Amino acid sequence: MKAYIAKKLLALPLILIGVSLIVFVAIRALPGDPARLMAGPEATQEAVDAMTGRLGLDRSLPEQYASFAHGAIRGDLGISIKSKLPVVDEIAERLPFTIGLAITAYILAIGIGVPAGMIAAIHRHGWPDQAVMILASAGASVANFWLALMAMNTFSVKLGWLPLLGASSWKSFILPSITLAVLPMAVIARMTRSSMIEVMSQDYIRTAYAKGVAPRSIYWSHALRNALIPIITIVGLNFGSLIGGAVVTESVFNWPGIGRLLVDAVRYRDYPVIQGVTLVAVTGVVMMNFLAEMLIALLNPKIRLD
């Protein structure tokens, strides 16, 4: 177990270094001269040269990477071209909105997906099973922004029940979080169903039935506990796809999170923001994956041997 954690812990910085290298190289490959962008459209050549010096763009690439990595570790991600504010402050201001949306979406996805998967497994081949599976297949195939547009058209424009854009009150959370929850909900429902079905055929479940344990208690404590591992895997390892979904969802709903910040930054060629948001998002995903792997190793003794 210790060796497994040590191996994973050692891999973590290697992955993060690789991620920062890719982001660094990509940003340097962006079309246009960042110094000219930073200095503004009417800047003189002297001003652009001064900016080149200030940004350190006249130094060698390894030197530039070293100072970029050094800054990133200390929480300095540069200055936004558009707002002239530190990128870290911009991200810090937007991050709670994205995290709030992600948590609400996960609560919805688990709160509905797990019971739906259990019901499907208990009534295997019956109509509840078929209904859950059809909905889950549709949920995994739908474009979430399409769902968002349909919901906005009905509930915000036609009925006027919910706000159309932005994050003004708790009501603003409803449509974006449902939109974001659909895909993980579908995946969790399918996963719960298949792992419940597998667990239910195990000997110890049959023993529990034979002992006269009530079916309800078998489902909830015996079977669900063992079905939890794949569910944690899905939640932890699919965090990246949730962040990807958040980028699109936030743009549809004009939600003030880091996903929309990224899309806006691409439009304005605000490269320090692109760089900062990408780094923060990927670091978050890497950390979530790591936590999920650790949790799985704790819960499943079989993995510890590797």
Added chain:
Amino acid sequence: MAALETGMETVRRSWLVRSLRWVASHRSIALGGLLIGLIVLAAIFAPMIAPADPYEQDLLATMLPPSWGHPFGTDDSGRDILSRVLYGARISLIEVVLAVGLAVILGVPLGILSGMSGHYLDQAIMWIMDILFAFPGIVLAILIVSVLGPGLVNLLIAIAIFSVPVYARLSRNLTLGLKSQEYVEAAISLGISRRRIMTHYILRNAIGPIIVQSTLTAGTVILSAASLSFLGLGAQPPLPEWGAMMSDGRNYLGLNIWMSLFPGLAIMITVLGFNILGDGLRDLLDPRK
């Protein structure tokens, strides 16, 4: 003579019975194949089925609801939405072929090489794959598109790059499994060249799972391409790409839902078809069943 005809009849009926039985026991493949078949037919015969030119504007007939003349209505430029959705099927299928094709061409050789060589080369390739895999697909695609510039081809390159690790990991695992098979060990001891072993002994036997994965990736490709085109980073107007069409449609919520409704339904049917087909193919190849 009568006996012969009865014989023919039996053969014919048994062929029909066998086909029906196969369909009944492979419902996923049949249903998924049917959906994808319909989309492929729509793409091929779009010029014949479409009631109008997908680019032809008619400023006297904008924002019309569905009618006999325009079954899906018309958009803000008076273009026929049904025609645009049908031509959009062409774009989506081209997206799948290009993005999945590129991801397979890059990922599979990397994975086989990784699995065959082991040691440092294996670790280096897998390190790069782990790094790419750490990026949320959409975020990596946005980063690549901002370097290459918005556009459908650049978007497909971006989607292919974020799909490469999936194929590299899969073919590495398959290679590791196949490498220890006796016939591969025999080939190695007979002195057959490594290149021939990789192509004739490993790749040929890994093709099944790679096809299953490609079918399952197809849905992701369509959804990602539509999402990024919707954000304005992929296909540009007036191209009838489904995501780009919805990007127009979002400006007319409450006025014209048809511009968003039908392209979104087309996406769902296509992705659903690929997913169901992929699930069916996976079950078919799964030796446990």
